[in-house]
Amino acid sequence: MSTENQYTPASSEGGGEQIARHSVWARLALVVAILAVGVVGQSLLGRLKKEPPVREVPKVVASATGIVGTRQNVQSVLYGYGTARPHRTTMVVPEVEGRVVEVHPRLEEGKVIEKGDVLFRIDPTDYELAREQSLAEVAQIEQEIEQLAVEEKSDAQRLELARQNLALAQRDLDRVDTLVQSGGAESEARLDQVRGTVTQRQDQVVALERTLALYPTRRGMLEARLKSARARVDLAAANIERTTVRAPYDARIVKKSIELDQRVAPGMEALLLADDSILEIPVSLDGFELSRWLEVERDPADLHWVGKFAKHPVTVEWSDDKSDHPYVGRLDRIESYNSDTRTFHVIVAIDATHFDPNASAPFPLTDGMFCEVAIPGRIARDVIPVPRDAVDSNSTVLISEDGKLRTRPVEIVRYQQDVALIASGIEDKAIVLTSRPPRVIDGMNLEVSLLDASAVIQEEGRPIRPGDEPAAAAAGSNSTARTGLENL
Secondary structure (H helix, E strand, C coil), X not given: CHHHHHHHHHHHHHHHHHHHHHHHHHHHHHHHHHHHHHHHHHHHHHHHCXXXXXXXXXXXXXXXXXXXXXXXXXXXXXXXXXXXXXXXXXXXXXXXXXXXXXXXXXXXXCCEECCCCEEEEECCHHHHHHHHHHHHHXXXXXXXXXXXXXXXXXXXXXXXXXXXXXXXXXXXXXXXXXXXXXXXXXXXXXXXXXXXXXXXXXXXXXXXXXXXXXXXXXXXXXXXXXXXXXXXXXXXXHHHHHCXXXXXXXXXXEEECCCCCCEECCCCCCEEEEEEEEEEEEEEEEHHHHHHHCCEEEECCEEEEEEEECCCEEEEEECCCCCCXXXXXXXXXXXXXXXXXXXXXXXXXXXXXXXXXXCCCXXXXXXXXXXXXXXXXXXXXXXXXXXXHHCCCCCEEXXXXXXXXXXXXXXXXXXXXXXXXXXXXXXXXXXXXXXXXXXXXXXXXXXXXXXXXHHHCEECCEECCECCCCHHHHCCCCHHHHCCCCCC
């Protein structure tokens, strides 16, 4: 029994270790089997998998519109706006007082009265009577002058006779005085008598000389009265003439303030007349633009003021209807310079009868119409015209170069209404974008739809005007031409 008890625990302990060892290997075998099944399953699934189709990722291409920029000579045009006004207006005021006895049958506001026609007439009766009275006074004074001449002649003869009598009396006095001194037959009483006679005749001579000396004064007074009377005759005649008021030119009645039988007085504003034969349109032009693009001749007589313009035909259009009412005018003068705005006040003169013969229904240009004035100036040479909107605030444009979008800084010669004239920065025939993509990235792919440049580049709906020379002739070699400022 004791021997059996000693060997039993040892046998049990050895069997447990063997069972544990078999359990580990079983688990490992299970893991390996699972992995093997996974590998085999993945391989089988991989054989069943199909490769997906290969697709290329599309490129992002922006769309825009553009034009082919062509170098050319462009006629510069300066634009201004102003209200047409008559070349001259006249306020008619009566120069004499009286009652209006006649008015022109067409004396109404808006009517046109021909030059020389009677506008109105004032009753001339009072002035005709004054003239007759002055004429009578002239005749009377003329008679007094004639009578004075007769009296002067008579007194001159009397003076000559008095001088002769005085000479005789003086000789008689000398003779009697000699006889008395020699104790002759003559007495002292006789001597005194002869002396009295000499004195009396001397007084007569002196009186007549004084009388004759006053004749020039009397004649001068009469002549002054005659001149005054004749002046009153002339004044009366002038007043009679002033009672008839005539149109100084073909005049439009702007304002009327008189009626038939109305009494008028000097200084009263009776009529306002306008001369519409020539209309003026005052416009303001930028001083720099004017000096750069217009030909202005200096006045040799006044070196500190502008002279006259070179021949600049000006196109004028009524702003309310530009369809068929163009007129041709001229730059007449520079009226003033405004230092605050740095603009010149220019006067455009236009004959109201001038219009484009090709216009379908010419309408007269009229006082008060607001007009647009287009003034052609110097030629902008070798420039590329593009729409103004194609140039941003930084003076850059977008171009298409080999299908890529590029940004180019440019030099602008001038902005002309809705057109920008580019002097440099892009090449001839460059494709300039007229519309901008939503996002602008330099170098991005670009697809451009080209537009007709002549239809896009316009000034307020009008095609821009080419210059007087072909572009090829001006696109030459010197760098001055490239700036667009040649001959400026």
